[in-house]
Amino acid sequence: MGEVETENTTVYFVERSGSVDNNMLILWLLAVLSVLIHWLYKVNKDYYILSFFARRARTKDGRSVESLVPTPKSRTIFGNCFDCIGKDNAEVFQFFRDQAVRYGECYLHYTPGKASFNVIDAPTVENILNHPKLINKGFMYDFLHPFLKTGVLTAKEKKWHTRRGMLQRTFHYNILNQFQEIFIAESLKFVEQFKGKESCIVSLRDPIYRFTLNSICETAMGVKLDEMGDSGSHYRDNLHHIDEGFVRRIRNPFYWGDFWYNLFAARDYAAALKQVNGFSSDIIAKRRILLEEELENRRLNQSADDDIGFTSKKPFAMLDTLICAEKDGLIDHKGICEEVDTLIYEGYDSPFHVIKFGLMNMSLYPDHQENCYREVQELIRDDLSNLDTRQLNNLKNLDCFLKETMRLFPSGPILARQAVEETELANGLILPKGSHINIHIFDIHRNPKHWDSPEEFRPDRFLTENCQWRHPYAYIPFSAGSRNCLGKKFAMQEIKTLLVVILKHFRIVPITNPEPIVFQMGIQLRTTNTLKVKFVRRT
Numbered sequence: 435m436g437e438v439e440t441e442n443t444t445v446y447f448v449e450r451s452g453s454v455d456n457n458m459l460i461l462w463l464l465a466v467l468s469v470l471i472h473w474l475y476k477v478n479k480d481y482y483i484l485s486f487f488a489r490r491a492r493t494k495d496g497r498s499v500e501s502l503v504p505t506p507k508s509r510t511i512f513g514n515c516f517d518c519i520g521k522d523n524a525e526v527f528q529f530f531r532d533q534a535v536r537y538g539e540c541y542l543h544y545t546p547g548k549a550s551f552n553v554i555d556a557p558t559v560e561n562i563l564n565h566p567k568l569i570n571k572g573f574m575y576d577f578l579h580p581f582l583k584t585g586v587l588t589a590k591e592k593k594w595h596t597r598r599g600m601l602q603r604t605f606h607y608n609i610l611n612q613f614q615e616i617f618i619a620e621s622l623k624f625v626e627q628f629k630g631k632e633s634c635i636v637s638l639r640d641p642i643y644r645f646t647l648n649s650i651c652e653t654a655m656g657v658k659l660d661e662m663g664d665s666g667s668h669y670r671d672n673l674h675h676i677d678e679g680f681v682r683r684i685r686n687p688f689y690w691g692d693f694w695y696n697l698f699a700a701r702d703y704a705a706a707l708k709q710v711n712g713f714s715s716d717i718i719a720k721r722r723i724l725l726e727e728e729l730e731n732r733r734l735n736q737s738a739d740d741d742i743g744f745t746s747k748k749p750f751a752m753l754d755t756l757i758c759a760e761k762d763g764l765i766d767h768k769g770i771c772e773e774v775d776t777l778i779y780e781g782y783d784s785p786f787h788v789i790k791f792g793l794m795n796m797s798l799y800p801d802h803q804e805n806c807y808r809e810v811q812e813l814i815r816d817d818l819s820n821l822d823t824r825q826l827n828n829l830k831n832l833d834c835f836l837k838e839t840m841r842l843f844p845s846g847p848i849l850a851r852q853a854v855e856e857t858e859l860a861n862g863l864i865l866p867k868g869s870h871i872n873i874h875i876f877d878i879h880r881n882p883k884h885w886d887s888p889e890e891f892r893p894d895r896f897l898t899e900n901c902q903w904r905h906p907y908a909y910i911p912f913s914a915g916s917r918n919c920l921g922k923k924f925a926m927q928e929i930k931t932l933l934v935v936i937l938k939h940f941r942i943v944p945i946t947n948p949e950p951i952v953f954q955m956g957i958q959l960r961t962t963n964t965l966k967v968k969f970v971r972r973t
């Protein structure tokens with residue numbers, strides 16, 4: 435910069451070279467910006483950039499995705515990443531319900547780094563659950579790893595295949611038959627709690643949870659919980675805490691990655707996880723000792739044509755199959771822990787919801803309750819001596835009643851799968867690698883396309899003559915395809931046995947002024963309020 439003095443003023447001048455530099459800089463910036471915009475424009479066709487580079491879905495015939503699948507408007511410019519931020523569990527549940535009602539068959543969301551395809555329509559669900567490329571569970575099941583590790587429920591591909599094959603044997607018809615004695619004993623224990631009372635208000639929570647946990651531990655694990663002090667009730671409390679942590683993670687994309695979750699949230703659940711995993715380890719240790727004793731006894735008392743196997747009279751537990759497989763080198767101790775955690779968790783929580791909503795519906799629909807009761811009185815002796823699996827199968831009214839209960843209140847409201855590679859669906863949608871798929875069972879079961887007056891409780895929908903024209907995937911409380919529920923028969927046998935015993939002792943009536951049910955987002959179908967009914971002793 436220079437300076438020239440005139441009579442009254444001083445004139446400053448700027449060297450031309452500096453001005454040239456600044457202009458060049460602006461030109462450079464403009465060029466970089468236009469290249470960037472061009473690049474973003476090109477990349478944006480493949481990626482939803484603001485949704486943290488989620489790869490976009492496309493269609494087989496090249497038409498726009500929106501013309502095939504609705505893509506709902508999001509709350510922020512970041513795709514649907516923050517649609518659920520600030521909502522509580524009940525609001526998140528309602529959010530997905532509203533989307534299902536609005537978009538009918540399916541819709542596409544963009545969540546951090548991935549497309550998320552949501553399905554409410556039976557034919558598309560059939561396609562997904564039988565798709566060879568969609569065997570793996572959705573990424574949210576990874577949030578269960580600190581609890582279940584990679585047992586059969588959360589395992590991927592090869593490991594899942596091996597474990598599924600191993601466990602399938604433990605659910606054999608012969609083994610289930612042997613459990614009937616235990617289910618009856620636990621059901622009688624359930625009604626014994628109300629001994630001496632003509633009527634009483636029953637919370638549809640703790641007594642049922644006690645029943646399901648005792649039943650799974652004694653049948654599948656071969657261990658009586660009554661002999662393990664308070665650890666069962668601690669398990670129940672801690673499991674609920676872990677469930678809250680799971681939902682906290684789902685709701686907040688900030689916690690989807692392990693790094694931030696481990697840094698800020700994981701410690702809140704560490705103690706609960708330690709107790710829950712310790713509980714299953716104690717069960718395994720106890721069973722190892724019991725099994726050795728039992729095998730020794732059988733060897734000593736064995737007659738010539740007896741077999742020390744599953745055909746012996748005394749029931750073997752499912753856990754025994756795993757311990758025997760360990761001896762053959764097919765699974766190690768860590769693997770047994772994974773499967774025991776998985777089976778206890780599934781066997782404890784899923785049947786709980788069916789019993790809870792089943793008893794609620796018994797109270798709300800006295801005519802249907804009466805139909806079930808009449809049938810039970812007709813087919814099952816009062817001393818329960820013929821309450822076996824064959825006779826349970828003859829209880830058609832109870833069967834329809836429970837199916838309708840599971841239609842309206844499926845234990846698992848949403849299932850999820852993940853595309854391990856680019857996957858084309860039958861409707862022409864191409865999902866990129868890593869896409870997430872949510873199967874909204876709760877809404878499929880209430881989809882008016884498949885169900886007449888879907889909100890009405892009508893067990894006769896499940897009479898054989900009324901099922902013929904229904905799409906088989908319109909009703910999937912146990913999921914379907916290769917990863918369907920392993921414990922379906924076990925659960926129905928257990929639930930029916932308990933309901934038969936309760937019906938024989940009590941009439942179930944509603945409490946006065948019940949609160950409306952508010953559902954919550956969770957691994958299972960939770961309600962914010964604890965439901966209650968009244969038991970009135972039958973004379």
Ligand code: HEM
Nearest residue numbers: 586587780781784785845846911912913917919920921925
């Ligand atoms: C009425 C009660 C039950 C219902 C409604 C139910 C429902 C389901 C559903 C929907 C799935 C699929 C989960 C998914 O794809 O994410 C599933 C899987 C599974 N269930 Fe159940 N379940 C019940 C009881 C049980 C019981 C009592 C056991 C064990 C004793 C059990 C063991 C399993 C296992 C091991 C899987 C994983 C299967 C796999 O991924 O290959 N379930 N269950």
